[in-house]
Amino acid sequence: MQIVEDSIVGVRAAAITLSRHETPLRFQLYPMLHIGDRGYYREVTRRLRDCDLIVAEGAPDTVATRALTLSYRLAHRNKAMQVETQSLDLLTLGKRIVIPDITTTDFEAGWQRVPLRTRAMITFAAPLYGLWLAAFGTRRWIGKHAALDDLKTNEEALTEAPDDPLAALIMDTRDKLLVDELLRIHAEHHDEPMTVAVVYGAHHMRAVTSALNAVHGYRARDAEWVMVLAY
Incomplete structure (x- = not known):
């Protein structure tokens, strides 16, 4: 299943509805990219209403x-x-908002477990890459690195480093916090006709779709493309 698509027309993110036949609760996934057209963030905000x-x-x-x-x-x-x-003024929507994310204390503790060499490289390289994007970046360059499926590619699997403390901090820890919250919501509200919007970084949606399907049988019943960046 495609989560983010890069095609000749541009970059599109799938707004995915997960549901199951046994209960009325459903989850709508909004895989977020941190760079996009203004209209992309406006459309996501509109849907969240x-x-x-x-x-x-x-x-x-x-x-x-x-x-x-x-x-x-x-x-x-x-x-x-x-x-x-990325700019989403969620507070203006008047909805209940839950933020299952890593705390400052836990993040700083995890950051200290990242090798000093890696921390120094990130601190040095990130602004340089940002300046390169500001001067020479293109929409197609962003799109080239945005495509994402629900399953890892062979290239991703081969290049993954085992026991990577940076990946554990940025992805694994936050994946668990997000999934645990969604499972809690299911436990408390599965018999209610609620729509739960999940507005989180695109790469975290892999963990969401996998866990909700494995534990409770939620499946993607519907999906609509939302344009992120037009070419």
């Missing part, structure tokens, strides 16, 4: 997270690309 509960990411603001995100935060300075960094 129809949900009952929003489950969103909210990583802490630390020196390390600012370094990790600097590359795409600088990209919007490229006037030729005409892109924006």
Whole structure:
């Protein structure tokens, strides 16, 4: 199943509805990209008005997270690309919002477990890459690295480093927090006709679809493309 598609028309993210026949609760997944057209974020916001509960990411603001995100935060300075960094004003929607994300304390502890060499490389490379995007980046360059399926590619599997503390911090820990919250929501509300919107980074949707299917049999019943970046 495609989560994010890169095609001749541009980059599109799938708004995926997960449900099961036994109960009325459903989950709508909004795999987020941190760079996109203004219309992309407006469309996601519009769709969220129809949900009952929003489950969103909210990583802490630390020196390390600012370094990790600097590359795409600088990209919007490229006037030729005409892109924006992720902007969703969820509080204006008047919905209940749950943020199952890593705490500042846990993030900083995990960051210290990342080898010093890796931390130094990220701190040095992220602003350089961000400046490159700001000066020379293109929409097609972003799209080339955005495509994502629910299953890992052979290339991803071969290049993954076992016991990678950075991947554990950025992905694995946060995946577990997100999945645990969604399983809790199912336990409390599965008999209610609720729509739960999951607004989280695209790569985390792999863990969501896998866990909800494996534990409770939720399947993708519907999906609609939302344009992220038009070419």
